Amino acid sequence: MTSADFQTDLSSEAISVLICESSSVQLRILSEAVQQAGYSVQTANNAEDSLKLLNLGTVDIFLTGIEVGAVSGLEACWSLKANTETESVYTIVITASGEDRRLEESLDAGADDFIRKPVNMTELRARLRAASRLVRMQKQFKRLAETDALTGAANRRAFMQYLELRAESATRDDIPLSVIMIDLDHFKAINDTHGHAAGDTVLIQTVQAVQDCLRDNDMLGRLGGEEFCVILPGAGLFSAGIAAERIRAAVESMTISTDEGVKVPVTASLGVASLNNGDLICAPDVLLQTADAALYRAKDTGRNKVWLDGAEEQDDAPQQQQAG
Known part of the structure; x- marks a missing residue:
């Protein structure tokens, strides 16, 4: 979705x-x-x-x-x-x-x-x-x-309802569930330098770029500001990492220009967490917190990268493959 x-x-x-x-x-x-x-x-x-x-x-x-x-x-x-x-x-x-x-x-x-x-x-x-x-x-x-009025992504309320349903299903049917936390790098600087209209364009095109990377039953939600999250039913940590790298590359390749013709570079940092860990079962909030912690590891180590939960070092992003 x-x-x-x-x-x-x-x-x-x-x-x-x-x-x-x-x-x-x-x-x-x-x-x-x-x-x-x-x-x-x-x-x-x-x-x-x-x-x-x-x-x-x-x-x-x-x-x-x-x-x-x-x-x-x-x-x-x-x-x-x-x-x-x-x-x-x-x-x-x-x-x-x-x-x-x-x-x-x-x-x-x-x-x-x-x-x-x-x-x-x-x-x-x-x-x-x-x-x-x-x-x-x-x-x-x-x-x-x-729906989030600006971008068309699911709003936080709808996103959390879907995550809770998917967490229950994953636990009941013993299938994996992963989430990808996405945060646009230096988004405040984009607003301050190019104006809020340019910032809005970045958000809208980011959603379009991300949704092109998703499957039918995945859901993209806007959690607030420049922070988004994707629910990946049936995807384990590694598969979700591949999907996250595909999203990272799609965001980086976007072409965005201001009304004055100035090019606006956009990148994103992403954190990935999976519900395979028994301690996380039936705890959607913990799953999000874990993905958020991975996201901040991505930002702290240079931004514009994917960080998988539990990894100590990640020099290379996951190679492009089809997430499953």
Whole structure:
């Protein structure tokens, strides 16, 4: 997950609709109609299976009947809205014509909208379009809350949440996890000499350069000022060191000029730490502190270099290879 993931054009994202209907015929009719309208469709014929799919976090809109097995569609709505992980899913309940009591129960259960049987497909498409606008707006607000406004990298809050999840996963599944702390060298001097506009350009282009070095499930976060950090799930210390050297070289090779045409040289110091050490398991803060200590070793020994945690001397940077 690079910072590019936080800048995706939401209007181009497919909206996922989960349809729950006990009648296989009705389920097929609804599924085909919704799919033809351009939505990504999942189906279930009972509420229990629907809740399992909903808990996977891949559903944007939940379209459900009321009588859909031992657990009703209304009970599914209650469960959906009571769970902080799924409460933002937009819910449309299909009610039988003339059942005003059911309509009231649906809204009380947390449904966002309703549609009566027999379902008019034109009306259904219109309601889905309205729901999609709200879903995309919610996603945009969520991404803004998770993103550093200047650079597009993850902000500190989103970064720490992802690190905690990855640390738990690494411990549970016994897989490595590494982080790379990145600090731009002499950044204050860049601001003082060339102005804050040039400094902002350096930060923005640094994020672009770093994200080009990352895999899909890596995350780049801005922790503050000119300090950044990368989470590398599945990468041990050596592999993370190779990735760090790739990042260091990418930052050093950036071409940045002021409005007056003055070239601004940029370098970075990087510290790498891994969660392979048993003392660090389930301690994301300790992992960051360890990477930070390695970063300062890089700065103290000359800057523009990568320092791996636990190393006494590092004369040579890791050779370029594919991090894994």
